[in-house]
Structures are given as C-alpha cells and as structure tokens.
Amino acid sequence: MESRLHKKAPKPRTRIQKKNTETILDAALEVFAQHGFRGATLDQIAKAAGLSKPNLLYYFPSKVAIHRALMDVLLKTWLDPLREMDANGDPVEEIVAYALRKLEMSREMPRESRLFANEIVQGAPNIYDKIEGELKDLVDEKARVISGWIAQSSIADIDPYHLIFSIWATTQHYADFDVQIRGILRPEEDTHFDTARVFLDQLYRRILTPLN
C-alpha cells in the first residue's frame, strides 16, 4: 500500500481536489506550451484555469512544482509510442507504424509536443536527468532491436539512432512548427496532416525497404 518510496505522491483525495488539480494542469499545459516556463505567469495559468492565484498555490506549492508535475506525466505519454514498437513484429511495418503513431500524437496533442519542445530547446533544465536516464535507456534498447533487424537484412542498413531522431524530427515538426506550416500551406481544416501521413509513410517505407 505505502508506495511512499517514490518521490512523487500525487494523491488527490477528494473528488474536488482531483478535479482542480486536473484543471490546473490542463491550464498550465496550455500556458507553458505557448510561452515556455519563464515566459508563463501564474496569473495567466490561474485565469486559464478559472481559479484565483492563491488557489493555484493551495494545490501546488510553487510554479516550478506545477511545471514538474506536468513534465512527469508528459514524459511517460511521450515515450509510449516508442515502447509499443515490437521486436517480434514485421520490421518495416513496426517502424512505419511508430512514425505514424508519432504523427498522430502531433495532431492530437500539439500542446504536449510544444511543451516538450520548449523545454528541450531551452536546454532541458528540468528534465535532463530523465533524458540521460529512462529516455536514453529506452532509445538504446530500441536501437538494439533495429540493429538486429538490420543484421538479419530485414531492413536497409541505416544508423538506428539517426533513424529514430529523424522520426522524432519529422513528426513533431508538424506540432512544434505548426504556425509556420499553416502559414505556408494555408490548409483547410487539418488536411495537411493527411498529406503528411502519406508522405512519411512513403518516406520511411522507401528508406527501410532493403535494396537487395
């Protein structure tokens, strides 16, 4: 029962606590994603959450605490698509599916993507330990899987790490640089995500399929 061994004990007891912490985190996501940590203010978050500033600080001890809570939840969500990549599946399909899953995340969760982008661009001051830790571990593991596929000639011979980086880059780009893309394509609705899906499917299929 006592899982107090973990540093984080986010235990919303009452339902009102649960509701409010969620409201706050959602508002914080919105604001942090748009302005970055230093650029965001408690007043903005409070207003977005529909609560008073002292009330925010009743649920979270400080601004950084809100940000940290957000990043903790985020990193897990963020890595899930990569975790799902199955060493026993069809190699090309697994990697392509991973890329398309990430693209889908850019469409569905652009705020989370931008929050992450802000944090990394500014030097990852709050999550560098996690990058060196669980992120690196997961990537190393999956890079090994990909290397295995290459060794058995199931996919073309390419650097697994740079492959993963390119998937991150090309998919997250559609969330992080959204304004730029919309400024250039001027898409009706989100049609550019459909054309992006076709493009990325084609791209990764072509580089991965072995030449023979």
Next chain:
Amino acid sequence: MESRLHKKAPKPRTRIQKKNTETILDAALEVFAQHGFRGATLDQIAKAAGLSKPNLLYYFPSKVAIHRALMDVLLKTWLDPLREMDANGDPVEEIVAYALRKLEMSREMPRESRLFANEIVQGAPNIYDKIEGELKDLVDEKARVISGWIAQSSIADIDPYHLIFSIWATTQHYADFDVQIRGILRPEEDTHFDTARVFLDQLYRRILTPLN
C-alpha cells in the same frame, strides 16, 4: 543615397556604434536563444554584452526592438541555403546539397536555429507576417521547381512541400534538440554531426532517386 523608404534604417554611423550594436546583438542572440523572448531579461543581455542596461537602451529603444533587429537579420541568413537551390542543377544533387547545407548551419549556427525555434514554437508572434510573406513565396517558388523535376521524372514522385518540411525538421533538429541528442549519444566532440551527414545523405538520396 536616401534609402529612407525602408522602414528599417540600421545605420551605425561611428565605428563605436557599429561595434556596440554588434556586441549587443550577439549577446541578445545568446540569451534569446536560450530563454525565449519573454524569458530573457535586459539585465542578462547587458551582462552578456558587458554593457550597462541603460547603455543597451541607448542603442536600441526597447527589448522588442533588439529582438526584431535580430529576427530581421536572421530570416535572411536562414533562407539563403534554400535560395541557392538551383533549378538548372542536377535535381537529386541539388536537394541533397540543400539538406547538407542546412545541417551544416545547425552545426555552425545553433543559436540562430534555436532563436528561430523559440519564436515559431511560441506562435511566431513577431514574424508571422514574414512567414506568410517572403518565406511562403520562396517555398512556393522552390516547390514549383521540385514539381518540375518530378514532372520530368528526374526525381521520385513526392510532395515537394513535405519534402522541404522534412529537410527543415531533420536538420534543425540537431541544433534545436541538441541537449537531447547529446544526452542519448554522448558524442565525443561533434562526431554525431558526421554520422548525421552520412545518414541524411543516404536518406534523401534514396527517397529522391526515381524507381523506374
């Protein structure tokens, strides 16, 4: 002589003015790139420039003026590699060379890349007009060139816009997400840029080369 028609008249008259405005812009680049516009402070910039805060404001009327001056210079530099893409050159080589040129920029000018990234991620509040303007125009023009190459079967049939986006994404990623990449690869020196060059060369060559 009187080029007063242009809104911007950055005319450093004396050499000391020229030197100081340059010093300030360099310091501002450093600070804005790391903290974003709102996260950066005049004191930080002043300290980085080795000048007093009032002295900054002697050369630039305000914080936003510094940022604007920086973005003005930057956008031109940023688009140069794409401008150089020659409609009369060898299609595959032209595009691959463009990608590698952009990668080189990520290596040589990471601060500029991150400044740009910060601005776009946060919704491009200060340069949206330029995105819709000269950036879109240039991209449209080059997309037409690429479409021409596709029509004459010089390269494979892929969406020109998404191709350009993917080049931006995969190359700028090495500057913008630098900490993440270093956290994962732990490269000695900048060796990962060399492996990235090989990877991207291979990648774009393979998707562009027509199947036949």
Next chain:
DNA sequence: CCCGCCTTTGACCATTTGGTCAAGACGAGC
C-alpha cells in the same frame, strides 16, 4: 443546526523587470 475541516480569495509583500533621466566621462576637431 452546528462543528470542524476543506476550499477560496482579497489584500499584501519583496523582488524582478522594462524603461527613464540627469549628470558625468570621453574623444575628435579646433
């Protein structure tokens, strides 16, 4: 209906921040 606890907030505080100002330092031409 009342008690005690969870929740909410107006008023307040210290610090930071963008920006001003007036006075002083400096430097090039005479």
Next chain:
DNA sequence: GCTCGTCTTGACCAAATGGTCAAAGGCGGG
C-alpha cells in the same frame, strides 16, 4: 587644452510577478 557632441551609467520609477496570510465561505457528518 577647450568645446561640443557622443557615449556611459548610477539612481530611480512603475508595473508585473511569485508567493504569503489571515479571514471568510462552503460542506458533510453528528
């Protein structure tokens, strides 16, 4: 070495910002 315009800065200001606190509001169990 004097003068005038350029350059530099310490002191200052008003607004914004992260955070505190005491008091009040609300709500469930007896």
